[in-house]
Amino acid sequence: MKIEHEGFTLWFTGMSGAGKSTLSEIVVRRLREGGAKVEVLDGDIVRTNLSQGLGFSREDRDINIRRIGFVAELLSRNGVIAVVAAISPYRETREEVRRRIRNFVEVFVSAPVEVLAERDVKGLYKKALAGEVGQFTGISDPYEPPVSPDVTVHSDREAIEDSVDKIWRALEERGLVKTG
């Protein structure tokens, strides 16, 4: 099914393990199958290519997010879809990026920290709770949820297909994606 689209930035924010990457991968696949131009800027890609050497202080996290925002803006304004999956814990910094990018869609991937610590896919919450990892978002470092995200998905109690549909509908309603 061929897709027509504008350039835009689809920004997934949420705590580690909430499901940002999984969700974004499904959305990206669907976009690419429709022939859309998509680039993925996830935490790992960006830490490797733009932000080696940065740590996890507020300042370093903010610099990292601004760099992602800069690249997402370049892509978006040239008709490309930039999909960002990054914890991006600070509201003000996300808002700063939103102001820079004309077509910006914020997806809040929400799940209670207790659920995430229970799931603990990468074993990081256990380490953070034991104090072995410092500056861990949601445990020893803040996560500021969005006040008015474009889409909120509850990964602890929604089927993933439903979450993807919500995101897709939001993109269609904004006129960013047209399925023809």
Next chain:
Amino acid sequence: MKIEHEGFTLWFTGMSGAGKSTLSEIVVRRLREGGAKVEVLDGDIVRTNLSQGLGFSREDRDINIRRIGFVAELLSRNGVIAVVAAISPYRETREEVRRRIRNFVEVFVSAPVEVLAERDVKGLYKKALAGEVGQFTGISDPYEPPVSPDVTVHSDREAIEDSVDKIWRALEERGLVKTG
């Protein structure tokens, strides 16, 4: 005059004051007038948005160039023209970027260092020769000219329009730009 184009990276390398920015601005204007999608990644834009905190050691310069290369690649492979004007003194690092980017056009903006020191538009050569600025390319830091650039322009003895024409012809010959 409407232009059809592929995504590609037009990479200007050369010493400070050689004319990279001036030349790239003229080429960019011509491309934009033709309706092309163009983004400029020059030294200043990149130092501000991607590489604050990096210095001028070989390692830091290389990181900076790789970041520019990463962004230029994202743009190029999505049909956008990325115009890079950065000293990029190390041959090996430029070659590394070239290998990553499918449509890569290297423009060597050449001028003898004596001429540049004489011109000294920003007063930097004087300072570098007096030892007031360290790690200055061409004086106290190396500049490795390309071995086989796609285009060489001699800014000390060519009219700027002729240099621009050379670049334009190279783009047309590679089939990257079509003037219809």
